[in-house]
Amino acid sequence: MSDSAQLTxxxxxxxxxxxxxxxxTLRQAARLMTSHGISxxxxxxxxxxxxxxxxxxxxxxxxxxxPQPDWWLHQLAGEVELAPEYLAALRDxxxxxxxxxxxxxxxxxxxxxxxAIAALMAxxxxxxxxxxxxxxxxxxxxxxxxxxxxxxAR
Numbered sequence: 001m002s003d004s005a006q007l008t009x010x011x012x013x014x015x016x017x018x019x020x021x022x023x024x025t026l027r028q029a030a031r032l033m034t035s036h037g038i039s040x041x042x043x044x045x046x047x048x049x050x051x052x053x054x055x056x057x058x059x060x061x062x063x064x065x066x067p068q069p070d071w072w073l074h075q076l077a078g079e080v081e082l083a084p085e086y087l088a089a090l091r092d093x094x095x096x097x098x099x100x101x102x103x104x105x106x107x108x109x110x111x112x113x114x115x116a117i118a119a120l121m122a123x124x125x126x127x128x129x130x131x132x133x134x135x136x137x138x139x140x141x142x143x144x145x146x147x148x149x150x151x152x153a154r
Contacts, residue, residue: 013139
């Protein structure tokens with residue numbers, strides 16, 4: 001492979017992307033992620049990417065409740081066995097993807113260079129970016145794709 005700084009999103013992206021509609025349940029999303037060994041799903045409605053759903057989104061407390069913002073800190077500190085909000089989120093797997101998805105996903109065009117993609121990921125605090133052309137999903141570039149490109153570069 002060539003110098004990783006010259007590679008583009010199109011060179012390293014995963015193009016066979018598994019997607020999910022916003023009407024799917026969180027349980028369906030979790031099963032899809034698990035069966036395909038992936039940590040996020042682009043959310044597509046009417047052929048257009050509208051959001052991204054990640055593993056972290058699946059574990060968020062029910063937003064219709066009024067959870068304490070630091071519920072997870074109490075759990076980690078050992079103050080409670082498992083935070084009630086966490087347990088409620090796990091029990092309520094019938095909620096829809098649309099209720100917890102992250103709108104306005106971070107994306108790049110297929111000709112974006114890898115250093116720019118890495119900088120964007122760091123700046124936005126994301127683990128993956130979608131690759132779009134004219135709003136159409138072409139692929140996804142994850143941190144693993146960037147590491148693989150760096151490892152195989154000459």
